[in-house]
Each structure stands twice: as structure tokens, then as C-alpha cells.
Amino acid sequence: MTVYSFYIFDRHAECIYKRRWLPRPVSTSGKASRSNSELPGVNNGVPKSADRPARSADDDAKLVFGTVFSLRNMVRKLGGEDDSFISYRTSQYKLHYYETPTNIKFVMLTDTKSPSMRVALQQIYVNLYVEYVVKNPLSPIEHPGGVGVNNELFEESLEQFVTRVLA
Template identity: 50%
Template sequence: MSVFSFYIFDRHTECIYSKRFAASNNAPPPRGAAGGGIQNGDVPASLRKASKDLDETKLIFGTIFSLRRMARQLGGADDQFLSYRTGEYKLHYFETPTQLKLVMLTSPNVGNMRTVLHQIWATLFVEYVVKSPLAPAEHTGGKGVANELFEGGLERFMEAVFRPQQ
């Protein structure tokens, strides 16, 4: 059992937080299509990585947007999209009452992580980001969550949840 990455999207569809966790021997999280774009050394590596990360967050948000819409159209207004699984990964989704969207990519054998995502939101995000007098109310213009307490708490929480059982 392992977690690959974690994302938080705000109500304006912007990714306000993303975190990749240490790679394991398991398959990596999903990637965009290979090829296209500039492939030579003209673009700095940091700019290529930032562009690749931005493309990945757009793909993930587009996926959850489409699956949520499909679930509502097929099942009615009360149905919710919670997760989906492929052979390589499993995407878990949780939406807060304020339309904050928490997304976690894990290995496919992980069970339902809805309560874990709720705990991250209620105990970490609300406590360290929402209640912080230094944090902005809205994270517009590409300003994401930059809170050391939240970062550290998330690291410790993930280690506790995904600690190998002995």
C-alpha cells in the first residue's frame, strides 16, 4: 500500500496544493501523453517540470470533473463520485461543503480513503490553513497553500496511515 500524490483544488478549479510522495517500487501515478512540445535542451529543466506538473493537475481535475458529471447524469443528483481504479493506480475524491476538492492517488489495492481525506481536511487543512491569520481567504493568481504546519502535519499523517503493518 502506498500513496503517490495528493492534490487540493479550490472552488475556482485552481490547484492550490499538490504533493508527490516518495516513489516506491509500485507503478507511478498517471502521466499525460508522451511526446509533443520542445524536446531539446532549449528549455530549462525547472520550466519543463513546472509545465509537466501543471499539465498533470489539469488532467486530474478534468478527470474528476468529467466523472462527477457522468455519475450525476447516470445516477441522479444524489449520487456521488468517490473513486476509480485502474491497473496502475486508484484515485480517491472528497469534496467539502465549500467546494474544496481533495484528490489522492494511491496504489490500486488501497481501500476507500474517503474518511482519510475528510480527516486531512478537518484536522489539518481547517486547523492550519483556514484558521491561520496569515493565510489568504482565497488562493487566486496561482498562490497556493504555503504553510509549514500543514506540510509537516500532512507528512506525519500520511506516514501514520500508510505505515507498513508488521
């Protein structure tokens, strides 16, 4: 299983953490794809088209959050409050979603063949985020203006979790 990227959004819809591991594979059909399957589009091996401007990492995070927000709302309207959005898959990637009781949102993009990562995202929240970010007295409670998570122990532990546990 391959993990492409990981995002954390706070309750104010700000991306407080983003990390990319591998570029998403380029379509082998010979033509550039113009779909949303190219979400992490900057510096990831996707050929840039002359008529399509390059996106920054912040734009990618906004696109990911907008996608998750829209799909989550659609699932709640169609299925009721008890239904929840867990993941969706395109031909290029699979997006996994986990939301905590405090409205912190964890999003992971993986290859299409990966199983559900809901338990893994929950483990990242409980064992890494809570331990190294929430319980850290130097870490801010709120992240105004998208200041983000800047914790070396969290980043190292996340790297180990993704490379060893999820590999």
C-alpha cells in the first residue's frame, strides 16, 4: 500500500498539517488528465499543461477540504445524521476521512487498492496527535491563520507509522 499525502484540518477549516510522501502516478494513456485525480499537483510528477496553472500546496489543501466538506454534507443529507463519510475512490487515488469529536479532520490519500484506513487514522489521532500535539504545553490550542502543527516528535512518529505500520 502506498500513502501519497496526509492532511489535518482544524474546526475552523484551516489546514494545520500537510505531508506528502510519494507523487501520484501519471496516467499512461499519453494524454494529460484534467480530473480531480491530480489533487496534489505541485512537484509530484504530473505534467503541467500550458492552459492549466500550477497549484500551490495551500491550494491543494483547500481542494481536499472542499471535496471532503461537500461529500460529507451530501452523505448526511441523503442518509441522515447517523451516516458518515469514510472514503471515496477515483481511478488514481483513494481518499480516507476521519473526524474526531472535536471536529479535527484527518485526511489521507492512498493508492486505490488500499483497504479502509479509518482505524489507522484513528490511531494517528489517539497515539500521535493527542500525545504529541494536544498534551504538549507549548503547542497552541487554536491555530490562527493556519499556523499549523510544528512538532518534531509528531512528524517523526507519523513518518515511522506510515513507513513501518502502513507499508
